[in-house]
Amino acid sequence: MQPPYILAIDQGTTSSRCIVFDAAAKPVAVAQREFPQHYPASGWVEHDLEDIWQDVVTVLREAVGKAGIDVADIAAIGITNQRETVSVWDRATGKPIHRAIVWQDRRTADTCARLKADGAEPLFAAKTGLLLDPYFSGTKLAWILDEVAGARAAADRGELAFGTIDCFLLSRLTRGKVHATDPTNASRTLMFDIGAQAWDEELLRLLRVPASVLPEVKDNSHLFGECDPAILGRAIPIAGMAGDQQAALFGQACFRPGMTKSTYGTGAFALMNIGSKPIPSKKRMLTTVGYRLNGETTYALEGAIFVAGAAVKWLRDGLKIITHASDTHDMAVRVPDNHGVYMVPAFVGLGAPHWNPDARGLICGLTLDSTQAHVARAALESVAYQTLDLINAMKEDANPGDAALRIDGGMAANDWLGQFLSDVLVAPVERPVSVETTALGAAFLAGLATGVWSDLAALEATWAADKRFEPKMSAALRGELVAGWHKAVDRALL
């Protein structure tokens, strides 16, 4: 019999976590550490890779300690990660040559604008499913090679390695023995042809990235390597890796075309399984790899909202009108309607389907009798309206069927939001018992490769709804609310 526990490392934008799952897919213990963000210039965001590494080792050990399990009973480790964030290290020493440049970092906006002006966007879109935006890894990697003294020459001599965070952690966990990534992370770099499932020479040339720095790309569920025994006292197979949003798709068991999940954390990311063909989007959604198992790729459409829970955090830390994020629930309930107040949380521009980095946030419709509760409600409502815009855009590209939208992430705990989302989407919304779906997805991938679970049906069988929200709102009210939202967005885009 296989040992029954799996460790999932979830290396996110603001914290690193490790969750121990049992073979029933139940979380047994969690350890988490937040780490510092570095903002060296306006629009720049960096992470210290040594902080990330130290924290990952700490949470691995803490989680195993808290679970009180024997390391001999750990079948595998899975890794999931903040995507697009770029690390470059020296192959000989394992030392990063620069801090990681985070997905939120806008420093390569000019490079993207130049490539667009040269007419390269259709080529990038056709091969990678992405847009030319600094969000993605390729231009950030080129920036490091250009700006760190001697980096280009070292890369040409084959001395440097590039990786997204999964790849960096895998390299560290295997003491530099394995330099590999998975197709979901590769699909966010602007360098990977998602149809051919290979790094693309033409794109590399346009981005000025030498192939020598690139990792191998392996299936998501794969024996990537063994964890250095010095870390947990035993060599444990690292058997699953996926970017966090794809891991959530997998953890939500969205295995059939049309099934869609939306994760509400700092930002919100909706992914729809679109099956075995990389359908290009007509509405500026991203086409991306959902997962690849046994060499067979399942694709997804993705819509990214940069600010979701971050708007709630701003109510707490900026406006200081709430003490806890969950206060927004009671405030929204307290008022009978939004009283005409809308918030467009374009604090860092607007993501899909607008992709407008210059849009800025606004609260509109204020009158003398507007209250804090209306503003809090407007923040929650904005998350639902943005989801509606994403789902509507996706419907132009693929058929979501009639399956419920599966939600997760910290904000999904808010029942008022769940109901409002269902009302606005005019569709059922389901929240699973386990909202740790990102980590669970990584655990599923690692468990599949090591025989803890036999197939997708076994994973599907572990999924259970905690709550299902059904639409209740009248069509007239919904129409009025959605029209008000779109007017507000038009103002933010001015």
Ligand SMILES: Nc1ncnc2c1ncn2[C@@H]1O[C@H](COP(=O)(O)OP(=O)(O)O)[C@@H](O)[C@H]1O
């Ligand atoms: N009950 C709640 N209602 C509304 N927002 C919430 C609630 N609980 C958490 N949040 C928001 O969700 C976010 C945290 O979710 P999490 O999934 O931990 O995010 P991340 O992984 O991006 O750090 C925070 O921005 C917080 O403001």
Ligand SMILES: O=P(O)(O)OC[C@H](O)CO
């Ligand atoms: O770390 P998160 O949860 O904010 O997710 C970040 C996304 O992967 C960015 O694309």
